[in-house]
Amino acid sequence: MSPQTLRETVLKAAVEYIADHGPDGLSFRQVAQAAGVSHQAPYHHFTDRKGIFEAISIEGYELFNAAMIDALSGDPDDPSTALLEAYVGFALDHRGHFRVMFRPDLCSADDDPALAQLHDQSFGTLVDFVREILGPKASINDIRARATAMWALAHGLATLLIDGPLDDTIGPVTNWRALVRSVAEQSGIATPKKRGR
Amino acid sequence: MSPQTLRETVLKAAVEYIADHGPDGLSFRQVAQAAGVSHQAPYHHFTDRKGIFEAISIEGYELFNAAMIDALSGDPDDPSTALLEAYVGFALDHRGHFRVMFRPDLCSADDDPALAQLHDQSFGTLVDFVREILGPKASINDIRARATAMWALAHGLATLLIDGPLDDTIGPVTNWRALVRSVAEQSGIATPKKRGR
């Protein structure tokens, strides 16, 4: 196998597996075998089992940051809701990455400075956004609380959608975009631009 | 070891371990050894490794339901915020249980009807509460959206607090109750009773 492609093969297979079965059953040897390679080959691309998760997490944060920026770039009617939608959409489209990104036991931002930087970048854009919509008069505490509220709402929604308990309690979620929008409305975080509320 | 006490010993040790290190490193044999018993002894109390998680989850939901009911029973000034506080408080106080309860790969409500029933009960009280505060004129969709919003906000907040990324981005959360209250205020889910908003 030519250089670097084994790395990508393993990474891709791992993400796929995690999306379907969660990170915990993931077996180093199994992905190696699936790639048609000896059980030790991946060790030359990832120092550890944790190394795989670290790589997935980095890839995930890059995709995530891009998705966040993309959601705001179109000058949407309701940027807050658009951000929420982008967050949930990312989690659903890349659940393999998402499941790893927020599991500090698998790979912590403390271990890898690159990860920490990507992490800061992600939530830097959120805080900047909140500062903008609240205006210059807003206190640091208000900005902090609003950003936390948005983040928690998005994260909770994404987690509940991925892990399934929503289906069991409020019925199957067929159109998650509609759900996100009505949730944004029912909570106070929507910020419609043109049409009055 | 007298009957039933081994079960409790193992359960307690497992919850403690999970609270500190997460569920994935938990070793059947290790807890057995820590309890001073052979590696197969716990098998007579839990059919599987999954069986341990199932038991923890059931115990967790019982504690959780009690905490929710307790939060509303005091007729608090702002019942929505009280509920939010109780949710987050439960997660922080019982992170060993909480970490297992929302991990369908460890133990799914599909496997155990008892778990499914406890689960339904939990979120039944939430939906009932929302129906009450929105009044009889509220549509099913509004109730559904509001309940989902509250649940997602609480769950997201709890998850982020437990898994730590909040510390890294908005600074260490020393007083989480104050944070929860200001988040409830910044989002629209607070429902103050007596004093005007």
Place this chain on the structure above:
DNA sequence: ACGACCTCTTGACAGTGTCAACCAATCGGG
């Protein structure tokens, strides 16, 4: 008294992550 349980033990098996040593190709500089 005796067979059926319940709790626990010992022993084995396949599968896991990881360490160590070895092998083959590739490539830059003398």
Place this chain on the structure above:
DNA sequence: CCCGATTGGTTGACACTGTCAAGAGGTCGT
């Protein structure tokens, strides 16, 4: 042009895991 180092891969071993199987020693109802 050759040669040593680096890179990507292999095989073999180790301790550890969850789980199956068989059995040991009590306790209890009949």
